[in-house]
Amino acid sequence: MSQATATTAPETKLWGGGRSPFNVSYGKIMMWFFLLSDSFTFGALLISYGTTRFFSAAWPDANQVFKSFPFLEGQNLPLLFVSLMTFILIMSSVTMVLAVHAGHYGDKQGVIKWMLWTIVGGICFLSCQAWEWTHLHSEGAWWGSFINAPVESFRHFFDHHKTTEAALAAHGSQATHDFYNYFFTITGFHGAHVTSGVIFNILILINTVNGTYERRGHYEMVEKVGLYWHFVDLVWVFVFTCFYLL
Amino acid sequence: MSQHHNQNEIQHYYEGDQSKLYSGIMAHHTDLNSPESKKQVGRIWKVFWILLVVTVTEVILGMFFSHEMPKALVAFFFLALTILKAGYIVAIFMHLGDEIKSFLITVLIPLTLFIWFIIAFLADGGFWLFMNSTSPTR
Numbered sequence: 001m002s003q004a005t006a007t008t009a010p011e012t013k014l015w016g017g018g019r020s021p022f023n024v025s026y027g028k029i030m031m032w033f034f035l036l037s038d039s040f041t042f043g044a045l046l047i048s049y050g051t052t053r054f055f056s057a058a059w060p061d062a063n064q065v066f067k068s069f070p071f072l073e074g075q076n077l078p079l080l081f082v083s084l085m086t087f088i089l090i091m092s093s094v095t096m097v098l099a100v101h102a103g104h105y106g107d108k109q110g111v112i113k114w115m116l117w118t119i120v121g122g123i124c125f126l127s128c129q130a131w132e133w134t135h136l137h138s139e140g141a142w143w144g145s146f147i148n149a150p151v152e153s154f155r156h157f158f159d160h161h162k163t164t165e166a167a168l169a170a171h172g173s174q175a176t177h178d179f180y181n182y183f184f185t186i187t188g189f190h191g192a193h194v195t196s197g198v199i200f201n202i203l204i205l206i207n208t209v210n211g212t213y214e215r216r217g218h219y220e221m222v223e224k225v226g227l228y229w230h231f232v233d234l235v236w237v238f239v240f241t242c243f244y245l246l
Numbered sequence: 247m248s249q250h251h252n253q254n255e256i257q258h259y260y261e262g263d264q265s266k267l268y269s270g271i272m273a274h275h276t277d278l279n280s281p282e283s284k285k286q287v288g289r290i291w292k293v294f295w296i297l298l299v300v301t302v303t304e305v306i307l308g309m310f311f312s313h314e315m316p317k318a319l320v321a322f323f324f325l326a327l328t329i330l331k332a333g334y335i336v337a338i339f340m341h342l343g344d345e346i347k348s349f350l351i352t353v354l355i356p357l358t359l360f361i362w363f364i365i366a367f368l369a370d371g372g373f374w375l376f377m378n379s380t381s382p383t384r
Binding site: 021024032036047048055078091110161162230237238240245 | 312360
């Protein structure tokens, strides 16, 4: 009984011991702190991308680089494909939070249903990214590409109204090289997070189906992988802005 | 209640059923069709629509208007909308808005370092370009 009263103690006794002062379990606090450290890793990558862009006299234009769509080759559809990718990831974040919600209510079937949709969303996103990488690779882009490349090979990545031929000749090769190094590194690092997130989601789904969390009495593991999954979505929001919009 | 028993209880709360440590929204519920549950689900879908509308706005801005507007204004719009989206994801989807204030502050304070990082590094990049483009050797 004494414990029961301790867990519902008034605010003044938050740090009095015998309870979590944050009202959060150890595992979830550590997930938050891991995500905090991960946000600095992504932040460092994106800020160094920004720094490189700021000291470059020319820079590829997103509307020129990202204008293709599967099965619609040759058409000018800027940002359309990445919008689809963003929509898929936001949607999978919604299904994840619905799985967490079902978990709060101990609804096993609900958790299974929404986790499945989340995994499907994650796999769709990764497939989209695979297509985009393959497409850019077919245009000659990869890590370390466009070093001392002729202007003809990268002119189509730039906006003709903003970049002069002189700037293109002087800085275009270096800028395209930098742009793609950062693009593949950062979207690759994000894609690795999505991949591990999908794997975690599959493991949690298997545990849910097997009734592990039902026996345990709570679905906190769903919340923990949920935090990770939402973080992946959160990072994409920033990657989307930095690479495709700005 | 003996001290020994008490210790076991504490141990159980931390390593056994951790969900007993929750309060408020994180607490155990049973009725999935309760008004409270419906309200939560409604909130989730509302945030989904906000995120969708903001993203569509960003894409339209990026496709058609970003080249005609001043660069600084475009950057301001995109960053403001990005922060807005990030705020909704963290507060509602990650339930940080439902945690107690001290935890919220613990997570958010380290992130304020980013304000300095961004200003310092981008200013450095800009200065580097300025030095190079005015250098007589180039």
